[in-house]
Amino acid sequence: MENKVKNYADEEHCPVRNVLDRFGDKWSMLVLMLLSDMEVLRFNEIHKYIGTISQKMLTVTLKKLEADGLVERKAYPEIPPRVEYSLTKRAKTLMPIIQDLAQWANKNMADIQDSRRKVV
Amino acid sequence: MENKVKNYADEEHCPVRNVLDRFGDKWSMLVLMLLSDMEVLRFNEIHKYIGTISQKMLTVTLKKLEADGLVERKAYPEIPPRVEYSLTKRAKTLMPIIQDLAQWANKNMADIQDSRRKVV
């Protein structure tokens, strides 16, 4: 076990680095959780739920998630245009883990903030 | 369920944002996983395992994790000095989730990279 050490330096192939590079940014995980709750949402609906995100960052975030095959984008050829976003199957296999993470955060956030105050 | 919508905009109290602000950075989760595997490590040992991290960032990362009560620091009053780092109990409750995340990443990384190539 200890003689076969993983490669913690290899940025290209380290799965953790790779997964964090994808939704470790400011908004991705929030969008994923929102879509997980609401199933299908239009662009401006997401924008309203996450009140503090800028239009630009929402666009960038959705494109990145779409490129990773985590979010599906359906555009309807209407005027005015309508675009619906939803989670892919791949993203749905990820959500239970995200939920666990959120639960852990909920339980431990207060204590962590206390720890931080003592040190700072 | 759908009429009681969570507050996705509240940055201060959103647990996901709060947890990601803590170890969503470039190195924290990697350090946590390394310490989870090796139990106890000295500063320079961590530095060698994660070959690409700078001394400064390792210092910053460890301080942040210590402030959050996720890493314990033991300094021995010797010359030359010796400092040992290990996970706290709180961090150990987090690690199963991190492991799940890593497993998910391992399984899906290749497919995600394929998706990305098609789009880009």
Place this chain on the structure above:
DNA sequence: CGGGATCCCTGCCGATACTG
């Protein structure tokens, strides 16, 4: 050995204005 202190640069992200 285990850091601190500084300099500097990249890129994330926000704000604003414009478009089909």
Place this chain on the structure above:
DNA sequence: CAGTATCGGCAGGGATCCCG
């Protein structure tokens, strides 16, 4: 409505030098 284009601030992070 659902974006695109552009400008700019500033924080994350790397490189280097210094210290007890």
